[in-house]
Amino acid sequence: MGVVVKLSGSRDPKASLAPLIALVEEDMARVNRIILDRARSNVDLIPELARHLIDSGGKRLRPMLTLAAAKMCGYGGEGHVQLAASVEFMHTATLLHDDVVDESNLRRGKIAARLLWGNEASVLVGDYLLGQAFKMMVDVGSLDALRILSNAAAIIAEGEVMQLMTANNTETTEDDYLAVIEAKTAALFSAAAEVGAIVADRPKSEAAALRSYGRNLGIAFQLVDDALDYSGQQELLGKTVGDDFREGKVTLPVVLCYRRGNGEERAFWERTLKGGNIGDDDLDKAINLLVRHNALADTMDRARHYGAISRDALAIFPDCEIKSALLEAIEFSVDRPF
């Protein structure tokens, strides 16, 4: 893995999540308390496994979107904290089920739960967290928020199935691929942001703006994830470089590279991703091909395109500190090293 790929674009390299994190810090502490509280159960395995995942943290980008969106919409109540916790539980449940499906070994830099407690536990604790997520949403009492989040839950699962069916298929088109990530990733980003406006009882236009912000941010985020899987630094990523490759996932970098390649190169992708026949040097070879065909850089460019849409979606909101922080979160998402 001697290939070093420089992907940062021309944007401010200091762009970061820091302003967003600072603005929602207090609410986020409450989200974390709710999360720990709701992951409790008399069945020891549940809090154990949930804590394993929760302690390892992750960026918590999705619940931050809910908190910040509600705040930007002038919400003064308590519901956004519960909705944010629900969003994070939905995400955590998806991760648990994903790892079972992908047979992943690392998650957020820690050994995947399925390896410690078994696939069965991952499936069932995921179900438990999903149940808790819905309970919390019901407690908030907004049928509109419930509609948006339950719809997202169905779409996410649909996207995961879609991904399963396109897995190992090197003929996947960019459109096919986008349909998958719109469902499996962007749907939750979108719902997370939108419910911020819903709980604040704001007009449809604001809910739609936040929905669009979240959706496009989610697409950008996932595309960068896909590029980082081949180009990131393992210590920062919290997962192994090349996981997607080893799992035969046909992500956008591969979609682009396969189409741009010659017969011999296509045969390489077919042998490795479709055939699952992967030798020691094949990851390096894959990265070399991706670089040669600009597939990683162009994936980042596509991400910037969605980032730009996400940015424009927020234009209807008056300038304020939170809006700036949400805009900076886009820059972070398209230029992040992890």
Add this chain to the structure above:
Amino acid sequence: MGVVVKLSGSRDPKASLAPLIALVEEDMARVNRIILDRARSNVDLIPELARHLIDSGGKRLRPMLTLAAAKMCGYGGEGHVQLAASVEFMHTATLLHDDVVDESNLRRGKIAARLLWGNEASVLVGDYLLGQAFKMMVDVGSLDALRILSNAAAIIAEGEVMQLMTANNTETTEDDYLAVIEAKTAALFSAAAEVGAIVADRPKSEAAALRSYGRNLGIAFQLVDDALDYSGQQELLGKTVGDDFREGKVTLPVVLCYRRGNGEERAFWERTLKGGNIGDDDLDKAINLLVRHNALADTMDRARHYGAISRDALAIFPDCEIKSALLEAIEFSVDRPF
């Protein structure tokens, strides 16, 4: 498997589900249409897999409880049909995830979905159906019904985890075991019946009565299931006799038999259920032990105890055709051959 076990009690052997089925027939046809409609998706695998499960039918006892309870409560609206479909989807999702966890090979007499489409698909399509279930509940618009059903979803998952942790543990007590089935089975029966009163906007006492009816019926139903796993006729059961034994599940018949047995017999259960070391003759041997210690007959007796509680719970409702049908469903549940 030459052992024939006669378990029927002293009750009317003609007791059956027929009256209940007849009373909700029309509504059930609408439930079935909703189920097929909601299992639709552009992602082919979803309707395929869902239809595999749905076509194989099963008894549809849970959604029938919702329909009948609402009808008995004088409900004249449309919501009960959607809630019944949600209940069936929740159940179907649980079955899909269960089969992955149990590594089952048959479900409702058909090859388990996981063997046809893989564990991954079973996990994800289960998630999709759960998402659809919540969407339907939200459409009905009753926050109380949502609270009851989302609570049930979390409890069911908790019960499944509990079962996973007590699996293969021959020291499980009857109380431990009851806690598991209250969560994994009775919670959905209970919620299914209760939401019938909720959607009809009936007083708390009626909701509580239906909750109790469902809960105790669910416990009885599961206990009979556990006995039938050793004593049923395979053609009627729609699953293999001895599945629980082969999976090392410590169900009530085993709990009773282990405690009543001598050292040698306990060693047998430890070798087979705890140790997973099962020879060709061991299922017959297990059934012989269960018969010798009256463990199957006493499990059925315990089921009748819960059936009696379930019966009394309905006493506050005036006599009517639906009440009779619900009471007959108890008799069916404790005396059924499948």
